[in-house]
Amino acid sequence: MFQKILIANRGEIALRVLRACKELGIQTVVVHSTADADAMHVRLADESVCIGPPPSRDSYLNIHQIVAACEITGADAVHPGYGFLSENAKFADILAAHNITFIGPSGDHIRIMGDKIEAKRTAKRLGIPVVPGSDGAVTEEKEARRIAAEIGYPVIIKASAGGGGRGMKVALTEADLEIALQTARTEAGAAFGDDAVYIEKYLEKPRHIEVQVFGDGFGQGVHFGERDCSLQRRHQKVWEEAPSPALNAEERARIGGICAKAIADLGYSGAGTIEFLYENGEFYFIEMNTRLQVEHPVTEAITGIDLVHEQIRVASGGGLSVRQEDIKFNGHAIECRINAEDPRTFTPSPGTITHFHTPGGLGIRVDSGVYSGYKIPPYYDSLIGKLIVHGRNRVECMMRLRRALDEFVVDGIKTTLPLFRDLVGNADIANGDYDIHWLEKYLAKGE
Missing domain, CATH: 3.30.470.20 (ATP-grasp fold, B domain)
Known part of the structure; x- marks a missing residue:
């Protein structure tokens, strides 16, 4: 069992993980931004390390600072909670390179499931039922029309690297498809730095x-x-x-x-x-x-x-x-x-x-x-x-x-x-x- 776990998160999930660690007799370290200095999990942890100013990119998403906090405190594992770095394959890989256990799956599995197209392919291979749609990214309108005609309207266009509803557009008919495809790709590129999209059958009352x-x-x-x-x-x-x-x-x-x-x-x-x-x-x-x-x-x-x-x-x-x-x-x-x-x-x-x-x-x-x-x-x-x-x-x-x-x-x-x-x-x-x-x-x- 681990000797000391660093909790790389904030708010209720940081406190939730801290409680579990205490029940297991494991020492805890929490990291926090300057905005969270008075947070409850900071008060209750065995140790705390300030890792930067309020913006997430300078604190809770700052991998270098979190790894440094592990080395300073001697933490042998990191629990990422949810959000922030919890599904960041690079973070998992870097921790492994420093002999720190990431409490989660391997970086490879995070990558597979983080790419919506590859995740769908993997699910299909594993026998999980999938929504009818494209086998990969769709880049041309002609291809999009062919796929949509095969699976039937309405269809939904989704960002491959997306989440939270961004880069997601519904085409109720063939007349809607062109603008839905263009809009989804534009939103995906702006939100995720990757404009790859795919098409699925749109379920109306799921x-x-x-x-x-x-x-x-x-x-x-x-x-x-x-x-x-x-x-x-x-x-x-x-x-x-x-x-x-x-x-x-x-x-x-x-x-x-x-x-x-x-x-x-x-x-x-x-x-x-x-x-x-x-x-x-x-x-x-x-x-x-x-x-x-x-x-x-x-x-x-x-x-x-x-x-x-x-x-x-x-x-x-x-x-x-x-x-x-x-x-x-x-x-x-x-x-x-x-x-x-x-x-x-x-x-x-x-x-x-x-x-x-x-x-x-x-x-x-x-x-x-x-x-x-x-x-x-x-x-x-x-x-x-x-x-x-x-x-x-x-x-x-x-x-x-x-x-x-x-x-x-x-x-x-x-x-x-x-x-x-x-x-x-x-x-x-x-x-x-x-x-x-x-x-x-x-x-x-x-x-």
């Missing part, structure tokens, strides 16, 4: 289903069930739950088994999430995230397994702590992402939190790194906390969530709490009857 997987790096793989992340705004997840209200036991076992086998065959090490669009009983691969997800707590709630403990165990060479038959699913869990944003316009709302009170009681978990008097800096993601609620079934979970949201108090800034209070009382949400477009349509009606 759900977003993702499967949590783990591999030991030696040919063993397991899945921890699925999460439903269909409530999204501009391709950003807002509300996640496990298990999905849309799947039956047979579908759940089928897609979980496919994903676990694929991870084993790939020789993958650590945590990963294989994401799908699901429509009319069929799953279609869209991407794989080679890191811990923001929404991992709902999986922990229904399995009782600490996924960060598992990450650390696998990275240290200890292998998986469970076999597939050991993983049991219990009840239902929902996570709400609490952002420092206006609940109607979604504009960021940095500032000082004057009063912060979290809900409690059976089945309630709050992951947050903020506190009363904490000043939210304007430089980073607006997520300030996650409310995770667990119940014996979805009905109990929803009732518990309603109560928890009423207890949650954040004063001094605007947050998305009012949005969740509205959603928990909506009939479609109560019935689990929604798709990836539902939330944006709901919000448009309220404007």
Whole structure:
């Protein structure tokens, strides 16, 4: 097991990893920018190192400074959390060159899954169902028209190196294709420095289903069930739950088994999430995230397994702590992402939190790194906390969530709490009857 882990992140995920390390008796080092000097994870860590000014490129994305912090403090491993350098293959390679363990997959696996075209090819080879579309990048309009005609309209054009909805355009008919292709390539080049795009069949009312997987790096793989992340705004997840209200036991076992086998065959090490669009009983691969997800707590709630403990165990060479038959699913869990944003316009709302009170009681978990008097800096993601609620079934979970949201108090800034209070009382949400477009349509009606 590791002696000292450096946590290369901030906010609630840094605190989440720190807690896991303390439970395992591992010393902790956190890095921070000058803007985060008063952050909770900085206060609680065994050691802290300031690595630069507020802009991420000068601090949390500064590989040289993070490696230097490892060498200064004697950290023998780095946990990247999510975001920042968590899916940076170069970072993983550099740590390996310095004999520092990256708590995550190999640089090669990060590269494969970071390239959306190569990821789709790999998924197909591993037996994972994929969305019909181009086999690689599409550069000419003539080729795009041929592919679109073969798979049928509507189609969606996506950036190969993309994410977060950038470089993504829908063509409903052949007349829309030319401008959609040009716009997607322009956006992709501007956002990612790579204008390569590919074409897929556009599913009109799908759900977003993702499967949590783990591999030991030696040919063993397991899945921890699925999460439903269909409530999204501009391709950003807002509300996640496990298990999905849309799947039956047979579908759940089928897609979980496919994903676990694929991870084993790939020789993958650590945590990963294989994401799908699901429509009319069929799953279609869209991407794989080679890191811990923001929404991992709902999986922990229904399995009782600490996924960060598992990450650390696998990275240290200890292998998986469970076999597939050991993983049991219990009840239902929902996570709400609490952002420092206006609940109607979604504009960021940095500032000082004057009063912060979290809900409690059976089945309630709050992951947050903020506190009363904490000043939210304007430089980073607006997520300030996650409310995770667990119940014996979805009905109990929803009732518990309603109560928890009423207890949650954040004063001094605007947050998305009012949005969740509205959603928990909506009939479609109560019935689990929604798709990836539902939330944006709901919000448009309220404007």
